[in-house]
Amino acid sequence: MHTRVAVTKKRVLSITTAALLLAGTVLAPFAAAHAADKTTVKVGIMSGEDEDVWREVIRQAAAKGLTVKTVVFNDYNQPNEALQNGDVDANAFQHQPFLNNQIKVNHYDIVRVGDTAVWPIGLYSKKVKSAAGLKKGAVIGVPNDPSNEARGLVLLEQQGVIKLRPGAGIAATTADITDNPRQVQIKELDSGIIGRSVPDLDAAVVNTDWALKSGLTRQDRIAQEPVKDNPYNNFIAVKKEHVDAPWVKTLVAAYQNDAVKHVFDRVYKGTGLTAW
Structure with a gap:
């Protein structure tokens, strides 16, 4: 009698555990995909003229169903740290040599997803x-x-x-x-x-x-410095795990358009050039 009850309990536990594991297997990718497909994102940018440009990016993103909130920094070393730590979802302020050095020193898991502009030094x-x-x-x-x-x-x-x-x-x-x-x-x-x-x-x-x-x-x-073949194009960056997320493509498209170029040219008065 007691032996049969124990076996029954074990079977119930085994079935329950298997069901939970199966549910986890099914739900985990769904949860990950759901988390990746954000409708609101935070983007780290530098203070100054870029704030004017990003106000237009915010408008363009809103028209595509994505809410963009900018987080303004005054130090070049802060936006990548914030991105790595998850305080922002993306940033837009740097060129590839700068990011390469930051990755070398800090082991960041950050990648380039869409060019923005170049400012010849x-x-x-x-x-x-x-x-x-x-x-x-x-x-x-x-x-x-x-x-x-x-x-x-x-x-x-x-x-x-x-x-x-x-x-x-x-x-x-x-x-x-x-x-x-x-x-x-x-x-x-x-x-x-x-x-x-x-x-x-x-x-x-x-x-x-x-x-x-x-x-x-x-x-x-x-x-x-020359503009042609300049290796210092700036870009939008995200963590590697988010590179294929739908919101990333929407964010890049919200920057790379004629409306943003118009504001960019007005704000930077020829000192910077859009680079997409």
């Missing part, structure tokens, strides 16, 4: 009208994050100010300078303050968005 000065006018011993500021420092050094090489080790390219550092005929001093500064430091330097390489925020103008820009 420039050499700015309040003291000379061209790179050729830089005198011996001139102090030149460059961004201190690895990808943009390399970008700045390559621009200085293109302008004949320095020479870099062959092949240094987008990974160049000051250690790769092989020739410095004018004995210029390279001063590494945070991207957020380098634009405001231009009056105190002979020249400085400044990202376009920070140049605008610092009040620098085209008249202050004495050189600029």
Whole structure:
């Protein structure tokens, strides 16, 4: 009697467990798909002119059934950390060399899903009208994050100010300078303050968005990197696990359209170019 009851209980438990496992197997993909197909997403962007551009992106996304909420940052290192931690669902502020370095250092699981624009980095000065006018011993500021420092050094090489080790390219550092005929001093500064430091330097390489925020103008820009085949296109990024989610395609489409391009061109006044 007791033996039969025990067996019956075991069978009931086995059947129940199997049913739960089966349900889990069936429901897990459904739950994952449901979670991936968001109707509201948070996107990390940088403060400033990009906020105006994203107001139009928000309107375009709403027309496609996607609610976009922007989270504004003032530090380049914050948006990827926020994306990795799940505080935002996407971000739009960086180029591939910058992301590559962040992945190398922080092991982020972040990928590129749609290009936005390119801002050719420039050499700015309040003291000379061209790179050729830089005198011996001139102090030149460059961004201190690895990808943009390399970008700045390559621009200085293109302008004949320095020479870099062959092949240094987008990974160049000051250690790769092989020739410095004018004995210029390279001063590494945070991207957020380098634009405001231009009056105190002979020249400085400044990202376009920070140049605008610092009040620098085209008249202050004495050189600029080429636009054609530029490896520094900015893009929308998401975590790798979300790359095929429907909302990602909707978000990219909400950016890559004529209405956003019109606002972008008005806001950036030719200093940046849409790149899709």
